[in-house]
Amino acid sequence: MNRIATFAATTLLFASGLTAAHAATVPCEDLLQKLRDAEKTATLSAADKAQVSELETKGIERCNADDDKRADKFFEDALKITAKK
Template structure:
């Protein structure tokens, strides 16, 4: 779910040589379980309406129309992210993961109607109960001291990581090789973010942030 534009060509500097310098650690998060008192994400009806529409379209075997319709869901969910995610990160992640699965299924080169129907059913269930029942929290993963996952273990949205990267880049006084390396991390991160690969994009952005903080 990305609308990022890669405005600059990748800088031809090997990233692998720098990646090994940075450590990957995990900060234990409280092993708690979400309860009925966990805040709700609020009214999911607008999203449920779109999914119900897609389910009907898939049932009619019009997979091209279903692929177009899911773009409406993608746009609406992305626009609501800043509001919904802080309310309940784990529940938001449950729905976001189900939406990602639906996007992959409906945008596959050869869409399988049965698989599309299956993932849409799961997505509708998640929208009806975003917490998915009890949600066990895992560990916040870090790279070089920068969080790259939330407490539920899901990668942070790469757009947020890119925002953090840009803020660090603006205040960092880098030049020469360090500046070129930071720009390479940014380019690589944007490339993976544009490909819907949050986990890999976050790694590149975190390594660039670490470079600028040293």
């Protein structure tokens, strides 16, 4: 019986850790909206605009695949470019 209780407690702790780790990620849709808002006001060169567009496309692809962590990384990289200008 102790093994079952230990297993249940360990499983519960592991599951709560996954929930906390997943909650730390910003929803990709929120970051995408922030990027699109930043693009409206940024003055970008053609090269920077192409790079931002490529990162946005990759981010949307990952967002649609429910991979918020990687999507957020693409969107954050694009935001860095828009912030420079």
